[in-house]
Amino acid sequence: MALIVQKFGGTSVGSVERIEQVADKVAGFRDQGHDIVVVVSAMSGETNRLIELAHQIQDQPIPREMDVLVSTGEQVTTALLAMALHKRGKRAKSYNGSQVRILTDDAHTKARIREIDDARLHADLRAGNVVVVAGFQGVDEEGNITTLGRGGSDTTAVALAAALKADECQIYTDVDGVYTTDPRVVDGARRLEKITFEEMLEMASMGSKVLQIRAVEFAGKYNVPLRVLHSFQEGPGTLITFEEEDAMETPTIAGIAFNRDEAKLTILGVPDMPGVAFKILGPIGQANIEVDVIVQNVAEDNTTDFTFTVSRSELARGEEILKRTAADLGAREVRSDSRIAKISVVGVGMRSHAGVASQMFEALADVGINIQMITTSEIKISVIIEEKFLELAVRALHSSFGLDAEPIEDSAA
């Protein structure tokens, strides 16, 4: 029998009825003989209610007290779930972050886990308890309550799975797994049985927001088998693996990711000289604006055109900074464009298969889509295109790389 860490998010525990459903599911696993640690978020809406109370007092409440405040949300859920398990005849004990002792650094509202004490939890599991742990929170060296930031419950689950050497970490969500692309865009999108850790990282960072990226990184670092499943539907979900299988069996491409939250900034006619990229991006980085795709061309007149993308919400601020830089550098012009989108094909298989890039560009050309920027990594090729072509492009690539689901054949035919 296995030791399984299961994580249920805010929507899955959003009401007493849902908490009872989660208890049914957990009790079912107990009946199969598994040892279970459950990590829960705050009931959906609760964290926002608490933040709203704080904001009635201060626009920028002090982080230490924000953590004291919002950490109560998960604690409430742990107690209710433990009660619901008792009602089903299962022994259960709740723990908050400080009780487990999930030791973090002292960066309030965005703390990082340093160490987890597994002694009490192991003792409780041996005594036949389901252990219910408050996600998203920990405690610093001085005993102050910390939180890991929004979505940190995934990280708590993975970190607990690593500390307890669990057989699997199951993340229950409102989707039944990781798909080849967004099913709302492509009808034929398929659930993947497996995806590698690296592919998942690329898919997650691209906007397939099934899992917190920090949690996936954590799982990779500690080799925690991670599975994404639906909270209230049966099904095997998608397993995130850490070993690449034999290249012959690996499909070239795992999925098509995309991101609409991109905006483009271009500085034209920069006198070409060493260090120009740093002079342009330095002030952007100092302003804490994250840069995604970067492209630089040298023009004929010994000047450079330099383009990069940022998140749309940062566009105005980025443009202002870039205009100041342009003046300093004697550049000709600054242009901005928020009507762009990024599409990526992701797959560890492309390491051993040539021609993925040309197949991608051909598929886009076939439907008449112009590529504005290109960037590549070992397991991913991304392009920036005009936003209005996004759906068309995703469908074309999904089909070109053979990801569409087999049409269900009529057995009587």
Next chain:
Amino acid sequence: MALIVQKFGGTSVGSVERIEQVADKVAGFRDQGHDIVVVVSAMSGETNRLIELAHQIQDQPIPREMDVLVSTGEQVTTALLAMALHKRGKRAKSYNGSQVRILTDDAHTKARIREIDDARLHADLRAGNVVVVAGFQGVDEEGNITTLGRGGSDTTAVALAAALKADECQIYTDVDGVYTTDPRVVDGARRLEKITFEEMLEMASMGSKVLQIRAVEFAGKYNVPLRVLHSFQEGPGTLITFEEEDAMETPTIAGIAFNRDEAKLTILGVPDMPGVAFKILGPIGQANIEVDVIVQNVAEDNTTDFTFTVSRSELARGEEILKRTAADLGAREVRSDSRIAKISVVGVGMRSHAGVASQMFEALADVGINIQMITTSEIKISVIIEEKFLELAVRALHSSFGLDAEPIEDSAA
């Protein structure tokens, strides 16, 4: 400059606006140079909301998890008050029971405080912080969250004041002090400047429910000067003292307490023999029914009549038990009466003044009230009367013992 522990209950912190008002008050004390520890309850309604969630799952939720659940209520208030103090430029830090470390026994939902670690709080006070502590909660030896039971925040405040050797423990409430009797019954009821600890105990247990009786006992044990004040009105409140002053200056009677929650059980014609009182009250005690006044008369025919009072909610259960006892003992009859009330005159002054009892009986006789039972202690005389005469009796006694407020004279007269 003094070290003051201040306790604000659920109504005083029932909304963000009220928490801001409490912060104003606390900040005012800081500006006078005092060191302040604030103990807060959950925002009014919050504890009930949490209990309601639990009861949607189980009628009798397991106590350990109830404590995990409801203890979040106070934690929320501590964070919000700390934020409101920061907004006013005051350093402040919140603590829950486990962080302070308020060590209790492991009797979940009704734990008793064993020990308080004052090291962190003293360090914070020295560093110029207002320390905001969650009332009503603690932690057992194993690190499980415990609660002290309803109203336990008063006890937290007194226990902290004792541990920190505070100069005063101020309990803020919705009344501006302890009165000679209930002002709703007697117009001329006066706020007492001071009341002794023993008088307060008698007044509190009699239904003047200003303070939790456990808190008053605790204050007495550790000699903590306790003051009852109004949360949102100015005024000196009532100081609870532990030394009896010179008898010459002590008024004979501090106040008139009363309790409508009394019911009477009588067993008639019990054959008189040694141990009869135990045989009657033993089964009542085993059923956890608390007995208040007890009177026994021996009749002429060598039988005994035995009467005692219980709380009204226990009357039916008590009567059932008593009827079984009556059958066992061969008693003649069992009677019950829930239309009674208890009135007490309370005052340490009666130790050195004779005639209080006769003055009391005379005052009641003057208005034609019959006394059903009498019980006395060193600083209290209580009588049981018909409930319908309660107000009349209280007014007569208040006036007879000179407790009525002086009529305000017209200064121009």
